[in-house]
Amino acid sequence: MSTFHDPATAHQPYKDPTPLPAHVPKVQELGTTSAPLKSAAFFIGAYCKEYNEDFMLCKGENRDPAHCLKEGRRVTRCAQDLIAKMRENCLQEFDKHWNCLELNNQGLVKTIPGTPEGKTPIHEVENPIIRGVQK
Template identity: 25%
Template sequence: MGKELGNWECSGDDEFACNTLFQGMITKSTPMPSDEELTVPHEITLSTPYFKAVIPYMHRACEKEVKDFMLRRQETEDPRLSLREGRILTACGIKFLQSLKKTCSESVDRYADCIDHRTAKLYITPCREQQRRLDICVEENLNITRPRMGYFSKLHVHNGQFPKYVHHTRDYKAEAAKLLAELPDDYHLRDDSRAYDQQRYNFFDI
């Protein structure tokens, strides 16, 4: 039985490579996502000042999608397995930005412009008045309240809609035993191996 991964299927001897992209070397036959799977209808392309201005509200609007994506990404340790959640999160962000542009475009521009020009390091502290006006606009029009300071630093418990991912640990001992069993009886095995911490006293003996 193969394991479905996106629109392709992992099976046979390379099934391990389907589950552990970054835990070791991969082979030429390791399945990788196609361009279509990596492409979304709209990408989120914001400059840093605008991103800092809107990200607290965007996170609250897409909080479930953010947690689903991060949970899936962290559990699988394989970006290929979280492409679906990533597309859903991107779509949610685009939808929020479109709504924000229709209702609070002027407030966003003023806040982002202040962040961009008041300090060289893009601090938001000197822009509290512009932030307050944007807070009011977003709350009145989108019913989203700006999170209290420290909200994103708290521990959040999230139960995803997908089953917990089970990692497949490679059994190197069994693989070595299988390989040795396939060797002919008269195969020459090295008997001069040493432990990694064994001293080499003779330079020519290394």
């Protein structure tokens, strides 16, 4: 069932007016935008691997969103913990990286170290000639 969303308030984030049931424990949101999440994604994947795997296995068992709320809260708490540790230990580097992503439209550019200057990198060659391997 969909709810009416007034176009006059389109600039504000949508908040579902339906509250969660009382038996579902509350968990705080991460409190970050997409750039810090993308910056920390590699570390979140490694640090929260067990929780992510449990969540994905749960989602594979049952597609009902309510079925995996407990596992989802664990993933969220783990990500909160990691982001707090990153801010505590390497705030300058973390801020520098996600601000760079934010200012460059979150684009990542592939570069291969050691590519001779003036030559086109192999991943950008339009029609590379691929020869069979001789035995």
